[in-house]
Amino acid sequence: MSAVGAAPIERRLLTVASCEPLGAYRLLRVEDPAGPEPAPGQFAMLATAERWGGGEDERPYLPRAFSVTRWRPGEAEFLLEDVGPGSRRLCELRPGARLWALGPFGRPFTIGPLAQPSSAGEPPSTAGEAPAILVGGGAGIAPLVILHDALARRSAAATALLGFRDAEHAAAATLIEGARLATEDGSVGTPGLVTEPLSEALAATPGARVYACGPTPMLEAVRALCQELDVTAELALEAPMACGFGACHGCVVPRRDGGYLRTCLEGPVVEAALLAPLVGPPAIASALDGAPR
């Protein structure tokens, strides 16, 4: 599923259908009649059509990258967290407002090829497909929602483990049915980091494949654990990104074998084994937006 179709080269002027609070986040729903279907893990570059600029520090200026959270023909959803001038402005959008979008871009999550239904009425066969463990942290659950939906359509076995700071943030977990929760303050679910339930899930699920997205320290913990246990993992990365289509060379992360890969072009979903240890500030909603914390 890593072969994706061409993205439209033209920016699309979209209309906001809704932008509702979801705990500490907002769920932005936009009408996108001409947008192609994104593969789970792909992202779009978003900027409001009005008042993009003139916020904190006279920003934003560049569009911001957001994973597609859910999609159906004509409509896309994005999970927003206010972490800086760009995401703040997008959070302020109200129905009828317009925004510019480019995409969908990037390398998506790899999921097995869809088998033909064995007979009428039966779900597609997923025999031989590794059970999936989805690991999300904070706003990083966004691409896991569309991935979880795709796996559910295939009737593929999937466990979702989601970590949040507190109960207010954990409200976003309703986007993934049946997800297991961890919160740092212990107010909901297992107290602590999501990487602890991950260790248990890996022990209980031989041959599992891990899909993760979240703050850099979480991704690094997942990467290191999966390397140690020889588990295949795909990480959806985030980096300061000016364009989203390989032009600026700004969004690089170090490769394990030397050199760099572009998060927008060879990612955002990257096989963990290709990556050097991840360092850097905990990127949250859009790395160009968030200051180091």
Added chain:
Amino acid sequence: MSDPVYFCGLSLAHPVINGSGTFDVRAARQVFGAALEDRFPFSAFVSKTITLEPRPGNPPPRLWETPAGLLNSIGLPNAGLEGYLAEELPALATLPVPLITNVMGSSAEEIGELLDACDARPEIAAVELNVSCPNVKTGLDIGADPAQLRSVLAATRPRLGKPLIVKLTPNAADVAACALAAQDGGADAVSLINTLRGLALAPGSSPGEPPRPWLGGGSGGLSGPAIRPVALAQVMAVASRVEIPVVGMGGVQNARHAGEMLAAGATLVAVGTESFRDPLAAGRIAAELGSRVPG
């Protein structure tokens, strides 16, 4: 569309090209497919900067957003001359527009070698020389000192039998003097402005501590609308002093900005950072320029 524009012996469909290093054709082909060629936004394509040896580029973070601008420390990643000629040039040669190869060297010897290689390849219509590079011996930017620029060009210009554009650095005391030196040294055109040197400190930096640059490469280069008035002033200062054509760039976002560059004396306008926001920005600007009523 505008009437054809003649520039250094090239006939271009319109006056809008790209700034070096702001558009990656191979990546864009992968992402946008055939639409890239069908709607190619530039009337000539300038490659990213090619150096003799491969460069991995600077460690991240490489970008920071500033008020109406972008500070970058990309570090000129490229496959080196050999890699460029073998892998990239064939991909660029099939573009529907003339190809300008941008090169950078830290000495006359290096620059001469790069020009020789470009001279030998018919796919390359012209060369742009990036002189925002410290001289390996003096440590001073080759393009910031008129005398040094003149002597480097005098030594290397005869090795290229095709048009040479000198991409001036804006980080010089007297950019017009540098432009005149480029003209004296045999440049067929000058292009400006390159990014302005800038710095972002890591959040939390405070007085009394050693300054901690935020970008992996230390300082960076500022681009985007924030630098447009500086660009316009430098383009006008240079165009009023030299006889050769000028490529004006810096923060151009629409046809009005492009028109101002042309009014300040530029023959061509380059679009850079705006292409990050909209890959078709240059095509849109060219179309608007062509349909604009003068005045």
